[in-house]
Amino acid sequence: MSVIPPVDLTEQFRTIQSDVNAAVAEVLASGQYINGPIVETFAQSFGDYVGSEHCIVCNSGTDALYLALRALNIGSGDEVITSPFTFIATAEAISAVGAKPVFVDIDPSTFNLDVTKIEAVIGDRTRAIMPVHLFGRPVDMGPVMDLAARYELIVIEDCAQATGAEWMGQQVGSIGHVGCFSFFPTKNLGGCGDGGALTTNDETLAATARMLSEHGSRVKYHHEAIGVNSRLDSVQAAILAVKLRHLDTWNQRRTQVADRYHTLLDSVAEVVRPLPVTFGRSVWNQYTLRLPQATAEGQERNQLQQLMREAGVICMVYYPLPLHLQPVYSHLGYQPGDLPQADAAAHQVLSLPMFPELGEAAQVQVVQTLKDCLTKVGLKTAQYC
CATH class of the missing domain: 3.90.1150.10 (Aspartate Aminotransferase, domain 1)
Incomplete structure (x- = not known):
């Protein structure tokens, strides 16, 4: 009897093994293991794929959510509306910046946030809506964006499980104010380790997120904020660049x-x-x-x-x-x-x-x-x- 696993990454690797090996060998030979050209090239390619002007790659999908919230100055006293039926990272990032997650029930036919229930929990402290495109299925973003415009809220898309999904012909991660992606190995675009990305058309938001991901620094050894060390390493970028083509x-x-x-x-x-x-x-x-x-x-x-x-x-x-x-x-x-x-x-x-x-x-x-x-x-x- 053959055992069928929930996911098998080995078969996929066999089909791209020579390209991955060559890409990794090139990085190792270059001596540039953090940042460098391959990271910049992949970030640009992924942003282009999603349809966003700016892409900041980072250590994980969790960090992408955290950096987005920090860059938007969402924190203590603020509330962010999101789904209760998702991985802990979604709410964890909200809590990590000092904000409060406000949970809205799901649509039983899709498992996604029930967009008809969002307005009822919008209050004076609500700053953002964080829809999760769960299991690869896009949320109906029309009502979400309408509510955001009416109440002057930010929309942060959690796209961790949905790279390549589309709403009305538009890639998830390019619809809201910011999109957050995971490159965990089991994701549709997965690396051989952790990784993540943040996409946006807002130049200021992108610059702030990048600064926060580099220890709060835009200029080396000059720090304007308490940031974090959240960088996608060059080996992962090289692997993801190969996989993005497929x-x-x-x-x-x-x-x-x-x-x-x-x-x-x-x-x-x-x-x-x-x-x-x-x-x-x-x-x-x-x-x-x-x-x-x-x-x-x-x-x-x-x-x-x-x-x-x-x-x-x-x-x-x-x-x-x-x-x-x-x-x-x-x-x-x-x-x-x-x-x-x-x-x-x-x-x-x-x-x-x-x-x-x-x-x-x-x-x-x-x-x-x-x-x-x-x-x-x-x-x-x-x-x-």
Whole structure:
């Protein structure tokens, strides 16, 4: 029995190994391991790809969010509206600058921020909205940008899982005032280590973010602010430059994998498949099912995940505990039931293996295993959203 992992980076590396090896060898031979021409070239190329005038590359997607908030002078006493159903880094960056995350419930059919619920939590201290393009699926940015204009708010797009996704023909990360990306290895554009980027059309914001990423310095050994050391190293930049050339092809293959899942799951009545995007393009960082009949605490879902693992198909749960119920945010006073859609999703989601090189035979195995294990768990037919 072959084991199917949630993501397999080795197959992708084989297809670009010679180019990556040559790019890394060139960096090592140059002796310029921090900053330097390759970093500048990649930053320019990535900014061009996204469609933004400025791109500041940094140490991680978390740092990109932090630098964006710092550059916008968002801090103590300010509030930033965001999703409770995402990785901790989104809210963590808000907290790290001293601001308060304000969570808005999600749309159960997309897992993204429910844009119809944003206006109700805008207050005197609200400075920004931070939508998360979760699982590679773009948020409907029209209502977000309309609200931002009406209330004079900043929009910071968390694009960590959605490099290459589009809203109304426009790349995510170029729609709001600033976009923040992660180059963590499992992302659509992933390095061989940590990395991130910030994109914007605001020259002043870009210059401030760059200064903050270099210990608060524009001129060496002269420091105008307390900054951080957040730089993308030259080896990672070289690897990412190679991979950027293949990104559109890989994203197209992800779409093909998603389409095959749609077809194979057509007769699996116990699950709800992801809905198509009507206003843009998903890049399918994850293919996430919903098990609506799973009860609170996700016991059936967890049992299903374990049975599939034992049968050789490793699925993931993103995310088993929403941010508003995390211990670190207990002081904010959220209770179970306050954001019911996020609570329910945490108990019901299951992400199937997803990567560009996933073949049809493997997907057939995934879905057959899912069917067999669903029978053992005893979940009833789903009520489709």
